[in-house]
Amino acid sequence: MIRKCLFPVAGYGTRFLPATKSMPKEMLPIVNKPLVQYGVEEAVSAGLNNVTFVTGRGKRSIADHFDISYELEHQISGTGKEQYLEGIRYLINNVNFSYTRQNNMLGLGHAILTGEPLIGDEAFGVVLADDLCVEEDGSDGVMAQMVKLYNQFRCSIVAIEEVPADEVNKYGIIAGESMVDGLYRVTDMVEKPNPEDAPSNLAIIGRYILTPDIFQKIRDTPPGRNGEVQITDALLQQAKEGCVLAYKFKGRRFDCGSIDGFVEATNYCYENIYKKK
Numbered sequence: 001m002i003r004k005c006l007f008p009v010a011g012y013g014t015r016f017l018p019a020t021k022s023m024p025k026e027m028l029p030i031v032n033k034p035l036v037q038y039g040v041e042e043a044v045s046a047g048l049n050n051v052t053f054v055t056g057r058g059k060r061s062i063a064d065h066f067d068i069s070y071e072l073e074h075q076i077s078g079t080g081k082e083q084y085l086e087g088i089r090y091l092i093n094n095v096n097f098s099y100t101r102q103n104n105m106l107g108l109g110h111a112i113l114t115g116e117p118l119i120g121d122e123a124f125g126v127v128l129a130d131d132l133c134v135e136e137d138g139s140d141g142v143m144a145q146m147v148k149l150y151n152q153f154r155c156s157i158v159a160i161e162e163v164p165a166d167e168v169n170k171y172g173i174i175a176g177e178s179m180v181d182g183l184y185r186v187t188d189m190v191e192k193p194n195p196e197d198a199p200s201n202l203a204i205i206g207r208y209i210l211t212p213d214i215f216q217k218i219r220d221t222p223p224g225r226n227g228e229v230q231i232t233d234a235l236l237q238q239a240k241e242g243c244v245l246a247y248k249f250k251g252r253r254f255d256c257g258s259i260d261g262f263v264e265a266t267n268y269c270y271e272n273i274y275k276k277k
């Protein structure tokens, strides 16, 4: 059983400056809900009711968001506005939240390792909230799809998506042997390759299920580009010594860490979610 989900939210969000100067990127709203709440809802709908945030300086509003605001509750109690808080109240009442801080932003691998004391020796999900994933055609959320696969294969799984050749340099790119439709056994992984060096156009997006041996693999991984510890390098080691699967998920994903993706997600959610409520 997977019970825990890690949210690394310590990054600087430099692509969104000045908006992210004193406000976490993960609190940027898509219509009227912060990105991070979409991510937590996806984790909870996959049965991951223990949510751990790896936060950093200037990220306190995330913890406040997932806590009761007594003043606000008092203000709107008994009014028609209570409905706006239903979703977040559900999460506050049904999720165990825990927090730890990454003191130096040394990359995603390092952020995940920082969460080790709160995860312990069990497999766990990882959600990068700036990748917003929405269900389409009545399918499960991406994390729920991955949990089903984990229950079958019991190894680390990364979510992948085909990207245009000129965008491979923004992602971790995999090479893999096809197992069944949409599922690959990873044979190689390269972080942000030049298009001519990319082994495929299958890009890792911000959803992972990791087995706990990943922590030692991260510890053994020397820092790569910009002194950052990449999760891709640790995953490649896992793939070489055991098995890592790559899963082409069902649904739609928006790169909300970029301005274009953020605007696209906003328009999509306004038309397809907000207006249809």
Ligand code: UTP
Binding pocket: 008, 009, 010, 011, 012, 013, 014, 015, 016, 025, 054, 102, 104, 105, 106, 107, 108, 110, 111, 128, 129, 130, 257
């Ligand atoms: P990104 O590189 O997309 O986020 O990291 P960023 O660094 O915040 O954004 P830019 O590039 O400066 O605009 C992917 C995820 O990993 C987290 C980020 O918060 C984001 O959710 N992260 C990254 C950490 O928690 N710690 C790190 O040291 C690096």
